Amino acid sequence: MTISRRTLLGAGAGLGLLTACGSNTGRDGGGSGGKGPRLSHWYHQYGEAGAEQAVKRYAAAYREADVAVQWRPGNYDEQTAAALLTTSGPDVFEVNGPSLDQIRGGQVVDLTDLFDGVRDDFNPVVLAPKTHDGRIWAVPQVVDAQLLYYRKSLLDDAGVEPPRTLDALVDAARKLTTKKTKGLFLGNDGGAGVLGGTPLYAAGLSLVTDDGKVGFDDPAAARALAKVRELYAAKALLLGAPSDWSDPSAFVQGLTAMQWSGLWALPAVRKALGDDFGVLAFPADGAAGKPAVPVGAYGAAVSARSKHKDAAKDYLKWLWVDKTAYQRDFALSYGFHIPARLSLAKKADALAEGPAADAVRFSTENGHAEPLLWTPASRVAYQDALSRIIKSGANPESELRSVVRKVSAELDRVRKKSA
């Protein structure tokens, strides 16, 4: 059969029409069909099965606006940062922040009034980085914690106790390293990215002090980071695993005896290993040190460029302040997260015993979140230095001196702007 030009053009036009009918407007799936304005709500892609369906179900139950959920894979933080520069971004969005510059740049809406009467019920550790000049800029959704998972049987076989100090961790990782299994997995970059300020907190220091100064201009910082380098130099760290620290695969597949990962991984670890595991905080270092658990919270924020700011705030209050049943479901049914509301966290049976209860206790007693003044520029300078210390054996003292200079300059910049 020969195809004439007319047939081909006709077919092309028909196909074009069909494509136009089915074009992705970004509003399909999860739309509530509510009677009010159309709102777009962005989430980053969670790894846990069922989470996407859950948030679409919540949105569909809202009757005051037509809420469309967008579940966005890829570099979510970069996507939202770019989208907030335009009017085509989301109305409501999840944010791992917002950052100080986002708040100062007027990109997010002040949400303080949503917390009337419930402010004290939100976990203060994760509410603090969302608060600037007394105003709150995002509603914490859940609290995520990072912990040290260890395989009990492997530690028993090697005659190793669960490590309670950084020295003991280095020693344990060495002893647990065999031809097939490494002692510890801190991420494929040796821990530079995920550990961040945790070794500093373990040494009794901080990233930024309460009065806005550099919190690690102290010899104890270099000592703690040098011990992380020891782990790498001893070849006790697992590197180059197919999935990174946030996924427990390396731990459950027996590639490593201990792994730094998130509380969210606990159900998968328990399913694979039963009771053959425990969790710990990052071990303390030195006389002034204390165990450290980094905590963080994605928050829900409203874009300042939204055409429906009030409707977006109403929806956000309904979902993340009023509908506590949804908040509990989101935190506990698709992975493990601690509810951001203290009252919900107390009532969570799933977090009441075993390693989950330990994790909650460590998060409460030793939890610390990245302060708002720890800007992306400071984070990059510190992470670069940490990477050079761990992998290239750079001198911790001189690397930290350089970072202290850069972070001081960055703190001066943000202080000058607020003056």
Place this chain on the structure above:
Amino acid sequence: MSGRGPGLARRLAGPQNRNLWFWVFVGPFALGLLVFTYVPLGWSVYLSFFDAHNTVSPTDFVGFDNYTSMLKNDAFTDSLWTFAVFTAFIVPTTFVLSLSLALMVNRLRRAQAFFRSVFFLPAACSYVVAALIWKMSIFNGVRFGLANTVLGWFGADQTAWLSTTDPPWYWLVIVTVRLWLQAGFYMVLFLAGLQRISPTLYEAAAVDGARPGWQVLRHITLPQLRATSVAVALLLVINAFQAFDEFYNLLSDARGYPPYARPPLVYLYYTALGQGQNLGLGSAGAVLLALIIAVVTVGQARWFGLGRGDEKGA
């Protein structure tokens, strides 16, 4: 003489509507170029003189502050060194490999089309996909990665290819993926060049007693391939400047990018478009990089004598 010329519309349309048709065909593309290339470029230069954190319409003019802080920034200067090392290695390696492949394929009497396709096929693969295959299947750092499995047969320990800085095995991964992806494309360019060389030259060389092999290659083939070689070298350098995809996909993770093997585009991406969102500083870096590229390209063109060859040969 009537004294009345054609109407304005007629004059604008030109003889036989040539001007009109010119703009019908060229106009949309010219408009696209203006809107999507020149306006953002101008805007970027504008932003580079402002403190533009998380905004593209800044108000705080800072003069050349962004330029001085970018030039004083070790991360930016390190990224330029990374680029220089990468270019110094990848350009000659790809050049030699693709020329060798072309010479081999050109000599084949049978199945030439088959081998040409086999070597060219990787060029159709996306850099992102290839980088992920290299990272997750061939060069992952655990015992069941392909490279480690093979080395394990000979009793070698497992190597964390992308995480080891001493020795810097990550370069092996970065360079091999790019070689695999682009050698076939340049091989096709060289093949086209080789097939344009007149067989009579080789016959004349044989009559004059030139030995087949290195002597013929040096005195006949390579001089005849000069134009192709210049084009390939220029394209390779330009491609090296644009290196982003394989670096980013091989080395970055959710928490960032290690300080080593960070080419300028990756660094500027993190500064301006990543979480940093410092669009003023990123724009200053982009302007500096554009100037460096312009200087290198002009220098290279002069070195190769582009434009002069024709005049001499004429």
